[in-house]
Amino acid sequence: MTVDATPASRTARSGLVIGVLSLSGILVALLQTLVVPVLPAFAVDLGVPPTSASWLVTVTLLTGAVGTPLIGKLADMFGKRAMMLVCLGLMVTGSVVAAVGSGFATAVVGRGLQGFAMALMPIGISMMREVLPPARLGSGVALMSATIGIGSVLGMPLAGVLHEHLGWQSLFWVPAAFAVVMAALLPFVVPESTTRAAGRFDYLGATLLTSALSAMLLAISKGGTWGWGSLPTVGLAVAGAIGLAVWIPLELKVSHPLVDLRTSVRRPVLVSNLCALLLGFAMFLSSYASTQELQVPTTTGHGLGLSAAAAGLVMLPGGVVMIFLAPVSAAMIRVWGAGVTLAVGAGAISLGFAERGVLGSSVLTVGISAFIVSIGVAFALAAMPVLITTAVPLDQTASANSVNSLVRAVGTSAASAVGAAVIAASAVMVGAAAVPSPIGLDRLFWLGAAVSAVALIVVVCVPIRHRPTASPADTTSAGHDPARVS
Numbered sequence: 393m394t395v396d397a398t399p400a401s402r403t404a405r406s407g408l409v410i411g412v413l414s415l416s417g418i419l420v421a422l423l424q425t426l427v428v429p430v431l432p433a434f435a436v437d438l439g440v441p442p443t444s445a446s447w448l449v450t451v452t453l454l455t456g457a458v459g460t461p462l463i464g465k466l467a468d469m470f471g472k473r474a475m476m477l478v479c480l481g482l483m484v485t486g487s488v489v490a491a492v493g494s495g496f497a498t499a500v501v502g503r504g505l506q507g508f509a510m511a512l513m514p515i516g517i518s519m520m521r522e523v524l525p526p527a528r529l530g531s532g533v534a535l536m537s538a539t540i541g542i543g544s545v546l547g548m549p550l551a552g553v554l555h556e557h558l559g560w561q562s563l564f565w566v567p568a569a570f571a572v573v574m575a576a577l578l579p580f581v582v583p584e585s586t587t588r589a590a591g592r593f594d595y596l597g598a599t600l601l602t603s604a605l606s607a608m609l610l611a612i613s614k615g616g617t618w619g620w621g622s623l624p625t626v627g628l629a630v631a632g633a634i635g636l637a638v639w640i641p642l643e644l645k646v647s648h649p650l651v652d653l654r655t656s657v658r659r660p661v662l663v664s665n666l667c668a669l670l671l672g673f674a675m676f677l678s679s680y681a682s683t684q685e686l687q688v689p690t691t692t693g694h695g696l697g698l699s700a701a702a703a704g705l706v707m708l709p710g711g712v713v714m715i716f717l718a719p720v721s722a723a724m725i726r727v728w729g730a731g732v733t734l735a736v737g738a739g740a741i742s743l744g745f746a747e748r749g750v751l752g753s754s755v756l757t758v759g760i761s762a763f764i765v766s767i768g769v770a771f772a773l774a775a776m777p778v779l780i781t782t783a784v785p786l787d788q789t790a791s792a793n794s795v796n797s798l799v800r801a802v803g804t805s806a807a808s809a810v811g812a813a814v815i816a817a818s819a820v821m822v823g824a825a826a827v828p829s830p831i832g833l834d835r836l837f838w839l840g841a842a843v844s845a846v847a848l849i850v851v852v853c854v855p856i857r858h859r860p861t862a863s864p865a866d867t868t869s870a871g872h873d874p875a876r877v878s
Contacts, residue, residue, distance in 0.1 A: 611628040612809050744761045
């Protein structure tokens with residue numbers, strides 16, 4: 393891509409790059425949310441029990457979490473745009489397999505292949521450091537992170553409409569069409585990254601990490617169904633822990649590790665990853681607890697009685713505000729630093745949960761809670777990648793951001809398991825159905841407030857020096873990089 397001659401054309405080109413890369417957030421969010429609201433309908437359509445239908449969510453989580461650090465490393469080695477196209481190709485292939493196949497097995501295989509698209513976000517964010525001018529990095533990351541919110545909120549009502557009018561296959565065709573459009577735009581708008589990580593791919597480290605993560609995530613996501621004390625759950629958890637215990641010293645010994653653990657303990661990276669774990673837990677818990685509460689039947693005496701579509705509309709303002717806060721997040725990062733912005737985000741998330749805990753249950757209080765949490769999420773998701781991107785070498789940005797995405801996925805998985813366990817432990821029976829009780833919902837909101845407060849304490853107690861969105865060295869080298877859109 394040639395360097396544009398005028399400031400106006402450079403700004404326009406940068407805007408196009410940010411816009412195309414930001415499509416990743418919408419696509420990833422749609423993949424995460426389109427299937428969830430209609431899982432009971434999938435069970436009927438495909439003729440399987442509801443517990444089996446949950447594999448349509450679990451398998452995407454597994455392939456996304458396990459595949460993201462591997463693809464991130466490959467992106468640093470062989471090109472970020474190239475690996476984004478590979479992810480999109482796998483995602484489209486999975487969508488076609490699921491939509492054309494007539495059975496549950498092909499749907500699970502298709503959803504598994506779709507999961508590799510989860511790597512698009514961290515790779516796209518890392519690519520912005522290399523192809524955007526430093527002044528545009530904060531705004532680009534903020535907008536890309538904000539698209540997750542709007543995609544997540546739109547996914548819930550869209551799922552019901554598509555399933556009702558076009559059938560379950562449409563839930564695979566629509567994201568496939570979206571991915572095809574993005575794949576067509578990428579080569580023409582976004583230049584390929586030119587920085588390459590040296591060395592060979594760490595096959596042994598990749599195998600160990602894949603095995604350990606798969607075991608641990610399966611234990612977390614399926615422990616509630618299998619029983620937390622059951623042999624499969626305990627066995628997988630132990631196997632995962634042993635696998636990580638072997639993997640960590642191996643990564644410290646090899647010359648070109650899959651994940652540079654020494655870089656991971658740098659203060660900005662460590663804080664960002666700890667907050668990704670904690671706030672990933674809180675982010676999912678907000679969506680889970682809010683939608684559960686909004687849909688409790690009124691026949692219980694404490695329910696709000698909304699449909700899934702109506703609950704999605706209550707959550708919609710939170711997704712929309714994330715888009716409008718993108719320039720605000722970027723300005724905060726530029727003026728006060730990503731650490732302060734992350735602290736503000738964690739504090740807002742905790743405040744949002746506490747608002748519902750203090751004021752009690754109503755459509756208004758739940759909606760306000762979700763709205764305030766979304767404000768905090770907008771700041772946090774914008775700040776964490778900037779902390780990482782400006783703290784690691786240029787040839788490790790995709791790998792480091794991928795690890796952050798993986799840690800956030802672990803937090804999300806844990807929140808799903810904990811949320812389901814708390815709801816199940818305190819459920820009340822209405823006829824033959826078990827529904828969430830007020831005390832169980834209260835516990836979830838206060839738990840979210842506490843976890844977010846811990847994230848705030850982490851940021852405050854581990855101060856991070858305010859750094860510009862690109863180091864001087866990176867800015868200088870980038871100025872001579874013909875691939876950078878400047």
